[in-house]
Amino acid sequence: MGFLDIRNVTKSYGRVEVLHRVDISVEEGEFLVLVGPSGCGKSTLLNMIAGLEDISSGDIAINGRVVNGVHPSNRNIAMVFQSYALYPNMTVGQNITFGLEMHGVPRPEREKAMKEVAELLQIGQLLDRKPGQLSGGQRQRVAMGRALVRNPDVFLFDEPLSNLDAKLRVNMRTEIKKLHEKLKTTIVYVTHDQIEAMTLSTRIAVMYQGHVQQLGAPKEIYDTPANLFVATFMGSPAMNIIPAQVVMQDDRPHARVTTRDGSHAMLPFSQANLAAWDGRDILLGIRPEAITDPDGADRKSDNIVALGNHIGLTEPAGSDTFVTMTLGGRDTIARMRADVSVSPGDRFEFAVNMDKAIAFDPGTEDRIGP
Amino acid sequence: MMSAAQTQSVRTGHVTRMFIYLFLLLSALFYLLPFFIMLTNSVKPLGEITGGNMMSLPEVFTLEPWKAAWSSAQVGVEPTGLRPYFWNSIRMVVPAVFISTILGALNGYVLTKWRFRFDTILFGLMLFSCFIPFQIVLIPMARILGILGLAGSTYGLILVHVVYGIGFSTLYFRNYYAAFPTELVRAAQIDGARFFQIFRRIMLPSSGPIIVVCVIWQFTNIWNDFLFGASFASGSGAPMTVALNNLVQSSTGVKEYNVHFAGAILAALPTLLVYIVAGRYFVRGLMAGSVKG
Ligand SMILES: Nc1ncnc2c1ncn2[C@@H]1O[C@H](COP(=O)(O)OP(=O)(O)O)[C@@H](O)[C@H]1O
Ligand SMILES: [Mg+2]
Numbered sequence: 009m010g011f012l013d014i015r016n017v018t019k020s021y022g023r024v025e026v027l028h029r030v031d032i033s034v035e036e037g038e039f040l041v042l043v044g045p046s047g048c049g050k051s052t053l054l055n056m057i058a059g060l061e062d063i064s065s066g067d068i069a070i071n072g073r074v075v076n077g078v079h080p081s082n083r084n085i086a087m088v089f090q091s092y093a094l095y096p097n098m099t100v101g102q103n104i105t106f107g108l109e110m111h112g113v114p115r116p117e118r119e120k121a122m123k124e125v126a127e128l129l130q131i132g133q134l135l136d137r138k139p140g141q142l143s144g145g146q147r148q149r150v151a152m153g154r155a156l157v158r159n160p161d162v163f164l165f166d167e168p169l170s171n172l173d174a175k176l177r178v179n180m181r182t183e184i185k186k187l188h189e190k191l192k193t194t195i196v197y198v199t200h201d202q203i204e205a206m207t208l209s210t211r212i213a214v215m216y217q218g219h220v221q222q223l224g225a226p227k228e229i230y231d232t233p234a235n236l237f238v239a240t241f242m243g244s245p246a247m248n249i250i251p252a253q254v255v256m257q258d259d260r261p262h263a264r265v266t267t268r269d270g271s272h273a274m275l276p277f278s279q280a281n282l283a284a285w286d287g288r289d290i291l292l293g294i295r296p297e298a299i300t301d302p303d304g305a306d307r308k309s310d311n312i313v314a315l316g317n318h319i320g321l322t323e324p325a326g327s328d329t330f331v332t333m334t335l336g337g338r339d340t341i342a343r344m345r346a347d348v349s350v351s352p353g354d355r356f357e358f359a360v361n362m363d364k365a366i367a368f369d370p371g372t373e374d375r376i377g378p
Numbered sequence: 379m380m381s382a383a384q385t386q387s388v389r390t391g392h393v394t395r396m397f398i399y400l401f402l403l404l405s406a407l408f409y410l411l412p413f414f415i416m417l418t419n420s421v422k423p424l425g426e427i428t429g430g431n432m433m434s435l436p437e438v439f440t441l442e443p444w445k446a447a448w449s450s451a452q453v454g455v456e457p458t459g460l461r462p463y464f465w466n467s468i469r470m471v472v473p474a475v476f477i478s479t480i481l482g483a484l485n486g487y488v489l490t491k492w493r494f495r496f497d498t499i500l501f502g503l504m505l506f507s508c509f510i511p512f513q514i515v516l517i518p519m520a521r522i523l524g525i526l527g528l529a530g531s532t533y534g535l536i537l538v539h540v541v542y543g544i545g546f547s548t549l550y551f552r553n554y555y556a557a558f559p560t561e562l563v564r565a566a567q568i569d570g571a572r573f574f575q576i577f578r579r580i581m582l583p584s585s586g587p588i589i590v591v592c593v594i595w596q597f598t599n600i601w602n603d604f605l606f607g608a609s610f611a612s613g614s615g616a617p618m619t620v621a622l623n624n625l626v627q628s629s630t631g632v633k634e635y636n637v638h639f640a641g642a643i644l645a646a647l648p649t650l651l652v653y654i655v656a657g658r659y660f661v662r663g664l665m666a667g668s669v670k671g
């Protein structure tokens with residue numbers, strides 16, 4: 009049993025079930041990120057934890073207490089909203105202490121708590137202003153201050169950074185991470201941004217169409233995605249998915265792929281269990297960074313395979329150069345060092361790190377174990 | 379906003395602009411003329427009106443007609459002037475406006491921020507009430523007032539106007555609150571505020587513009603109402619509009635036009651005042667939904 013338990017929770021609006029049997033157990037101090045495309049049910053799940061939406065079936069327990077039907081203010085949670093939801097008619101100080109006031113905390117204590125939070129977030133000079141007079145980043149801080157001041161069991165964040173411009177977003181991301189490391193409070197954080205999910209979380213729940221597709225540590229999600237959706241949703245540029253066939257050669261399963269000129273290349277798998285798929289079609293998954301120029305290949309890998317193919321496009325992106333080629337009829341992206349010398353149309357020896365390759369069942373779209 | 383309006387408007391030449399101003403000036407005069415005549419004639423002795431020209435300025439300036447209209451003219455059978463009826467109207471308008479505005483705000487709040495079954499149907503019915511002609515409700519209303527024991531009293535009139543006003547005030551507040559971020563209500567819920575606390579501490583303080591719109595609308599409608607006043611509150615409980623009618627009708631012998639003019643202006647004064655004081659906010663409030671601040 010965890011600190012925050014979501015047990016078999018479903019949500020229906022009328023006859024439409026928008027969340028299907030969600031089971032997540034969060035340990036104390038964890039940073040759980042719910043990530044998925046828009047409309048997958050992240051906010052709905054978060055709102056059910058908060059008590060803003062009814063639970064259609066199942067249980068949610070916080071700190072050992074089932075909170076189904078408990079009023080949001082009595083769950084000892086705090087929430088930061090996408091729009092910040094600062095009360096426009098109150099000053100920053102009043103915004104921060106409103107919750108304490110509603111809970112009957114006497115004024116001197118409220119003032120003290122407010123001072124502490126203001127200090128922590130460096131918003132002391134803003135306390136007498138109205139939200140309308142603040143910049144986006146300052147509003148974000150105040151919204152976090154309002155959440156922090158209650159000293160809750162669980163923090164809930166619903167896309168808190170998506171209204172900020174790119175640069176500020178990265179800064180605030182770092183600050184949230186620092187804050188979590190300092191306070192060690194349990195956090196459930198909703199975002200559609202997979203980079204936010206990867207950088208912030210201790211665990212990620214990838215959601216799609218009302219199902220939790222996979223729940224695991226960021227590295228686990230990234231390296232061994234449970235299915236095609238998770239594989240392509242997490243990571244940018246997305247994982248290459250290449251139609252291939254499993255062929256045994258020297259007692260080892262290989263992926264046979266078609267290069268641009270129609271010839272076949274054999275890529276030896278590191279996973280012996282794929283021998284069971286001998287002769288069958290699969291989808292080969294390789295992340296862009298696992299396809300490089302020979303000099304840029306991962307030296308720790310003992311399964312680097314040379315693959316000759318024509319270069320399609322080259323896209324220098326400053327720190328990296330992205331190179332596309334056609335493999336199995338699909339555009340396949342390789343991520344190379346910035347100073348690699350490649351030109352479109354040339355034939356090139358790509359280095360493929362097959363240690364990082366995975367295979368998917370084209371029928372079920374699940375990753376083929378172990 | 380000013381600059382945007384200027385850049386969007388069509389450029390006009392000097393001559394065209396002259397014509398536009400001339401036209402506007404004439405229109406303004408056309409509308410002001412009746413008021414001007416009322417005003418000038420209300421400060422003339424009666425002889426100047428009956429014997430002379432309505433259009434001419436007063437030769438002798440006198441406030442007697444105003445005094446008479448206010449406190450001594452014959453209204454119905456009593457020589458009370460309009461004063462008691464003015465206070466009748468005030469006693470009717472103030473609570474009716476207050477109650478219908480508050481109820482409209484509550485309705486708007488509930489209809490937009492709390493989901494419940496049949497909420498759209500309920501709102502539809504309330505909207506419908508805006509379009510029911512007054513005449514249709516006269517008889518049922520008389521019956522209900524009778525049952526409640528409120529017939530002929532100011533309280534009865536308050537009830538009638540509140541019932542009639544709720545449709546409009548609900549419409550105003552619902553549309554205003556529909557644009558009010560629901561996340562604020564949710565944040566307040568998490569902060570521990572309950573139904574009425576959210577209303578009073580979060581919603582109402584942000585409702586200034588729409589409150590002004592609603593109050594002006596209700597005030598003018600209720601103050602100017604004649605039909606309900608005449609139907610449900612004749613005699614000493616009558617509101618200003620009915621009393622004005624009685625004043626004009628009841629003068630036996632000579633028609634004291636100057637007193638009538640003064641009385642008519644007195645009856646119009648409160649609505650005029652409300653527009654002058656709050657008119658700016660009225661326009662601003664009507665625009666509030668459409669322009670993002
Ligand atoms: N009040 C509602 N009534 C009906 N359907 C809803 C309601 N709220 C959300 N939904 C549906 O539930 C699904 C999940 O919504 P949401 O949790 O907001 O998605 P996300 O936050 O992941 O973008 C969506 O398909 C949405 O259309
Ligand atoms: Mg959402």
